[in-house]
Amino acid sequence: MGLSALLLLADGRFPAGGHAHSGGAEAAVRAGRVRDTASMAAFLTGRLHTTGLVSAALAAAAAAGQDAGRLDAAAEARTPSPALRATSRRLGRQLLRAARAAWPHPGLDRLAAEFPRGAHQSVALGTAALAAALTPAQAATAAAHESVNGPATACVRLLGLDPYEVAAALARLAPQLDAVAEAAVAAALCGDPDALPAASAPLLDVYAEQHHSWKVRLFAS
Structure with missing residues (x-):
C-alpha cells in the first residue's frame, strides 16, 4: 500500500532539505577516507x-x-554530536513542513506544535509516513535509503565520481539496506523506545563537529 507516497517521500527532489547535506561525506572526503x-x-x-x-x-x-515525544528523546540520546543534533532538527522541521503540505494529518500538526524548532528528522520521517498511510516497514526503508543515497549523491559532486558507478554501488548495497530495514522494524515493533538500536559511528560525530567549524564548505553538514 502507498507505493506512490513512498516513492515521493524517498525522492531526493521532495523539498525536505536533504539535498543540502552530505551526511558526513564532505568531511570524510577532506580527511581522505573517501576518495573513490x-x-x-x-x-x-x-x-x-x-x-x-x-x-x-x-x-x-x-x-x-x-x-x-519519547521517540524524539530516544533520537536525542542517540546523537552525541551537538552539530548533528542541530542538523537533524533542522531537517526534521523542513521535512515536517513539506509533509504537512502533502499529507495533512493531526499527527503532523501535533509534532509541529510539540517541537516548534523541529523534531529529529527520523521521527518526522516516520510521522510523515504515518500521515501518508505507509507501513512501518516502508518508513524504515525510506530512512535506510536516505542514509546512503544522500551521501552517495554528495560524493558525485565532491569527487566527480562516475554517476553510473555510484548507482551500481548503491544497487549492490540494496540487499543490506533491505536487511537493515527489516531489523529496524523488528526492533521498533517491540514498542519500547529505550530498546531501539543505538549503533554508534564515532567518526561521523567527529566529522560533524569539524565540518561545523569550517568557514568554506559545499554542504550544510
Whole structure:
C-alpha cells in the first residue's frame, strides 16, 4: 500500500532539505577516507549499519504511531554530536513542513506544535509516513535509503565520481539496506523506545563537529 507516497517521500527532489547535506561525506572526503567509488561504498556501508539502522528504527516506530515525544528523546540520546543534533532538527522541521503540505494529518500538526524548532528528522520521517498511510516497514526503508543515497549523491559532486558507478554501488548495497530495514522494524515493533538500536559511528560525530567549524564548505553538514 502507498507505493506512490513512498516513492515521493524517498525522492531526493521532495523539498525536505536533504539535498543540502552530505551526511558526513564532505568531511570524510577532506580527511581522505573517501576518495573513490570503493572507499565511498565502504563509507556508505558503515553509515547504513550504524546511523542508518538507528534512523530506520526510529522512523518505523513513529510510523507505528508510538509516542513521538519519547521517540524524539530516544533520537536525542542517540546523537552525541551537538552539530548533528542541530542538523537533524533542522531537517526534521523542513521535512515536517513539506509533509504537512502533502499529507495533512493531526499527527503532523501535533509534532509541529510539540517541537516548534523541529523534531529529529527520523521521527518526522516516520510521522510523515504515518500521515501518508505507509507501513512501518516502508518508513524504515525510506530512512535506510536516505542514509546512503544522500551521501552517495554528495560524493558525485565532491569527487566527480562516475554517476553510473555510484548507482551500481548503491544497487549492490540494496540487499543490506533491505536487511537493515527489516531489523529496524523488528526492533521498533517491540514498542519500547529505550530498546531501539543505538549503533554508534564515532567518526561521523567527529566529522560533524569539524565540518561545523569550517568557514568554506559545499554542504550544510
